[in-house]
Amino acid sequence: MPIINFSKEEKEQMIPLIQKYLKEELDCEAGSFDAEFLLDFFTQEMGGFIYNRALIDVHALLNSRLESMSESIYELEKPVPFEKA
Numbered sequence: 127m128p129i130i131n132f133s134k135e136e137k138e139q140m141i142p143l144i145q146k147y148l149k150e151e152l153d154c155e156a157g158s159f160d161a162e163f164l165l166d167f168f169t170q171e172m173g174g175f176i177y178n179r180a181l182i183d184v185h186a187l188l189n190s191r192l193e194s195m196s197e198s199i200y201e202l203e204k205p206v207p208f209e210k211a
Contacts, residue, residue, distance in 0.1 A: 129169070129170075129173035129177050130169050130173040130177055132165075132169070137162060140165055141158055141162055142161075144161040144164055144165055145157075145158075145161045148161070
């Protein structure tokens with residue numbers, strides 16, 4: 127079972143891109159079935175790498191945003207008078 131499952135509509139958008147790449151870069155004609163088979167192969171075999179990289183990128187982005195929000199909260203603090211006990 128692939129890590130990433132693409133909808134029929136997504137595959138319909140990606141298959142022509144694969145066909146175009148094969149034609150332009152490898153001078154290789156591929157039908158829709160062959161291009162979809164290749165997409166499924168790469169999704170199955172490399173989908174986990176791509177998915178994990180995306181998670182790492184999202185984690186870094188969230189950490190950056192949370193740090194920025196934390197700094198903004200500290201900027202909202204108001205000074206309070208200090209009383210000696």
